[in-house]
Amino acid sequence: MAIWASSGIRLKPRLLLPLLLSTRSAALAAPMSRTKFVYLHGFLSSPDSAKTKALGADFLARYGKPLELLDLNDAAGTPLPCEDAVSRVMGYVAEQRERVVLVGSSYGAYVAAAAACELQREATEQASQCTGVTGLVLLCPGFDMPGRWTSGQTAFLAPKALAEWRSAGSREFARQEEHGSVPVHVPYTFAERALASNPFPRPRLPIAILHGLQDAVVPAKTSLEYIKDPQTRRCAQLVLVDDDHSMQKPSTRKFLWKVLESCFPEDIRNPDSPSEAQEVSEETPRETVEVESKFILHPQEMADGGIESAAKAKGYQFEKSFLHHFWDVYYDRITEQG
Structure with missing residues (x-):
């Protein structure tokens, strides 16, 4: 993280x-x-x-x-x-x-x-x-x-x-x-x-x-x-x-x-290397783009079918469900959220 x-x-x-x-x-x-x-x-x-x-x-x-x-x-x-x-x-x-x-x-x-x-x-x-x-x-x-x-x-x-x-x-x-x-x-x-x-x-x-x-x-x-x-x-x-x-x-x-x-x-990059371009592993991508779209799910929608069905009902293609763990950062404090 x-x-x-x-x-x-x-x-x-x-x-x-x-x-x-x-x-x-x-x-x-x-x-x-x-x-x-x-x-x-x-x-x-x-x-x-x-x-x-x-x-x-x-x-x-x-x-x-x-x-x-x-x-x-x-x-x-x-x-x-x-x-x-x-x-x-x-x-x-x-x-x-x-x-x-x-x-x-x-x-x-x-x-x-x-x-x-x-x-x-x-x-x-x-x-x-x-x-x-x-x-x-x-x-x-x-x-x-x-x-x-x-x-x-x-x-x-x-x-x-x-x-x-x-x-x-x-x-x-x-x-x-x-x-x-x-x-x-x-x-x-x-x-x-x-x-x-x-x-x-x-x-x-x-x-x-x-x-x-x-x-x-x-x-x-x-x-x-x-x-x-x-x-x-x-x-x-x-x-x-x-x-x-x-x-x-x-x-x-x-x-x-x-x-x-x-x-x-x-x-x-090592200039003495025969390769003109540094090899980049999958672990270290040069360009990674994430596009995020948000929508509101009401408790009843969650109860009816969960995140996947609610997302599909709104026209979204559902690929993976995960728990997003993040931190809120302020200049005077750091607060863990979940």
Whole structure:
């Protein structure tokens, strides 16, 4: 189950993801001979974490090209503060001859958006239209760190823990590696800079966001708040999936592939492949169109013969009956319906 929420206050969506993405694909990505996809890991993660390595291996197996893994930690394994992480990403992009799609997770997603903003600012100052970045794919992006950390709207850091971190000057966390976790001491300067950061960096780039409805670290309403902005709504699209902050469910991984293949069809294709066109499986259609017609059934009509006979009586061709389970999405809450 997923929800498409690119705009609008209230949605009753079906699984229209392939259609909605494909209809915008021309605007989302210009044809490129080569494009690098670069993954930015989250806070307390690394390129050596099991999650990061698994994603890289799956990406390589599916597309025949590597997912570049950029390290957002310093030499000691301590997470880089916002400005330093952004500078590292900008430096990496500047060194590339290819254009780049940034794929970020949590804190890495925030850094991706912030770096894209800075690259656009530099390009504007230099009267250039090329930032080096084609677009962004953000997984549970860690937007609004100041608001979430100081209000207690996150399972990651309560206001009391933030105050204790400040008093102690540093805080011990567990960084995830391939074979387990290792302790890492993070100075309070990391939190200090995060609290002073721009809560919602909004680059003028194609942005695809996947967010878990069960995310307790960065609530899904954070991404809903992000796409409320009219400027952002013109270029950002949001998919809400039935997952938590880890985004490890197989169904979530499938939606990630759909996003990449629909938003960046030319970029994701391996240019060294002998095939001119990327093979598209039945599971990932390029064009899917659903036309929906609604009519009212009164209780007596249902009692007389059920949905099928009532539909035929109204001139409809009945093919399949199913229970439609959906979610109502508001910018201030998400309500399950059935």
